[in-house]
């Protein structure tokens with residue numbers, strides 16, 4: 101392999117595109133004081149870090165909750181009295197000193213865990229972080245189209261988080277009706293403890309969250325479509341950018357539908373309407389609500405809910421594609437097929453929502469329609485998987501942490517995707533619905549896989565964010581432990597589910613049919629605790645590396661082709677000190693004509709130009 | 717200083733990024749109302765549905781909002797043509813028409829209530845309140861933009877700059893969008 105000789109500074113100066121950015125003194129406004137630099141920053145790179153670190157905080161809280169309810173499931177007889185200092189009145193200690201978790205609070209924990217992980221961590225923490233960091237850097241823009249709206253996007257997210265966090269301390273507890281917030285638990289304040297103030301704060305928080313997603317998404321779309329640098333045609337964009345673009349479009353079209361559902365819920369709660377409520381008796385008394393339909397809520401919710409799972413996974417797919425290609429030193433296999441499969445998945449994701457409702461009493465003929473489209477999603481998904489594996493095949497693979505996590509992503513996506521095909525058949529879903537099989541399916545394919553994509557991204561772009569590397573040894577321990585641990589947690593759940601063990605139950609030991617799963621539940625809980633501590637290890641590695649990690653010596657430590665690696669090691673406002681680089685080629689010239697990698701800023705050689713003409 | 721204001725700052729864009737962003741925002745509003753109107757259809761198909769006549773205010777109001785769109789467009793025309801007098805007065809007229817629209821919507825809701833179609837009654841009525849109410853709420857955004865435009869018109873010295881043209885065009889786009897949205901909603905209620 102030879103290397104191509106180039107000097108970014110000279111290339112950017114000679115070939116680049118002068119946008120007169122540095123003619124004016126505006127950098128100072130963004131970077132001058134502590135507050136404008138670190139808190140109310142309008143710089144996309146800083147906002148990315150804010151999203152990431154906030155997301156990490158939420159991940160710790162959300163995962164911590166799961167440890168508490170896993171303890172309850174794995175060791176229902178054991179005392180939880182030691183948690184009393186943390187949980188207060190939600191632990192009741194009897195005369196013998198045995199502490200039990202309040203069942204209502206168990207539901208609250210499950211609900212909050214789902215809400216936090218799905219929305220705050222895997223939506224905001226994932227696409228908020230990487231869309232912000234990478235879109236301007238990789239398309240060659242000074243910043244987002246509207247830095248102000250971008251900043252607001254973060255602060256709406258932050259406020260949404262504060263409200264949700266406060267709801268944890270309500271005397272009636274946070275909302276406890278599941279992350280999907282189905283009525284009547286969500287629509288009747290008197291339905292359960294958490295349905296009162298807890299639900300009110302849940303709705304308020306989510307509406308602000310949606311505002312954040314929309315402000316962010318509008319910016320991402322506008323930046324990708326309008327602010328690409330000279331030469332950066334759509335077909336030259338890295339797959340990360342394609343993924344972020346389509347993710348943002350999905351969010352823009354589906355989150356408003358969630359808002360409409362939440363609005364109607366609010367009216368039902370506060371103003372006595374009956375959109376989702378009908379003929380309900382509480383405490384032997386009939387309520388006034390007549391004529392509503394709870395299934396209507398499910399339609400509206402899942403019209404968002406299904407695209408939402410792709411809003412979570414597409415960015416992880418984009419990050420994985422990029423990391424796989426860079427560290428396999430090979431072009432991504434089937435670039436255009438990758439783009440078209442993203443588009444196909446995005447389109448199909450809007451017409452499959454009722455596969456979450458096969459058991460909600462939707463007409464079986466309508467179910468057929470949804471079964472077919474659901475199963476068709478397996479096709480573009482399989483195309484992607486095939487292309488990732490083909491990218492790895494014969495590659496000169498560097499097994500760094502980022503790469504390990506990207507490969508892990510592929511494994512998880514296969515395992516979890518396959519179980520989706522079971523669930524997508526309405527007849528099989530009769531048995532599987534609302535069991536641990538579903539829990540296993542979506543945790544592997546969405547939860548863990550998306551985390552793996554995120555980890556791959558963090559290890560890979562950490563040098564870009566902080567000018568240092570994360571510790572590689574700890575990274576590998578983190579990977580192997582999490583990979584094995586995650587399968588240890590979720591693989592057994594498939595068996596539980598096939599045996600019919602329902603999800604969201606407080607304990608199983610007093611059911612004859614399920615009590616023999618006690619040991620399996622213990623095993624899962626122990627694995628979950630180990631995996632939890634491995635994530636703490638990651639967090640420690642992250643923060644220590646910010647200050648103590650190995651310094652990055654060159655601009656392009658991974659030998660990558662994309663534009664972010666042509667910027668100064670310590671990011672500056674406006675990203676490039678002089679001109680904006682111009683782009684001459686796609687993002688995946690690895691191993692071309694025996695050259696290890698050719699960055700996008702390097703002009704075509706005479707030979708390449710000839711070949712390009714031959715193609716026409 | 718905004719990063720995208722000057723034309724030469726952008727390479728690939730034909731449309732100003734802020735305008736593009738506005739269109740994207742409108743798309744999300746379209747989805748909000750598409751969701752509500754489909755919910756209406758689904759719920760109606762399930763039966764137990766009260767039929768009632770829409771208040772006349774809703775129909776007159778359509779004329780009001782179309783009128784305001786026309787006057788706003790005209791105001792923009794005179795703004796560019798250099799006729800400060802007409803530009804200012806037509807802007808005021810548009811603003812007043814916008815406020816009239818909101819007032820008439822309110823009286824429409826009162827009229828519905830007076831014939832016994834209450835918010836907390838049969839969902840057929842609740843839907844009309846909620847959908848038209850959300851439309852009015854979004855219209856408030858347009859009113860706010862017009863207030864800014866009024867301040868600019870009367871406080872700043874009259875001058876046609878790219879920046880001001882852009883701002884005006886965005887207000888105009890949003891206002892027309894609100895008008896079209898209302899026409900869609902009214903047709904929807906009538907035809908459904």
Ligand code: HEM
Pocket residue numbers: 280409410412413455456474475477478481516517518519520521523524525529532533534538541542545546547
């Ligand atoms: C081949 C592709 C897939 C198919 C056919 C599929 C099918 C299904 C079906 C039918 C269900 C409903 C099961 C039930 O509740 O009874 C389901 C649940 C779920 N799936 Fe998938 N899925 C696929 C891929 C994915 C992906 C890629 C994600 C996320 C990235 C995902 C996330 C979820 C989630 C979060 C749930 C459960 C939501 C809940 O009830 O709380 N699925 N899937």
Ligand SMILES: [Cu+2]
Pocket residue numbers: 405406409452453455456
């Ligand atoms: Cu789904």
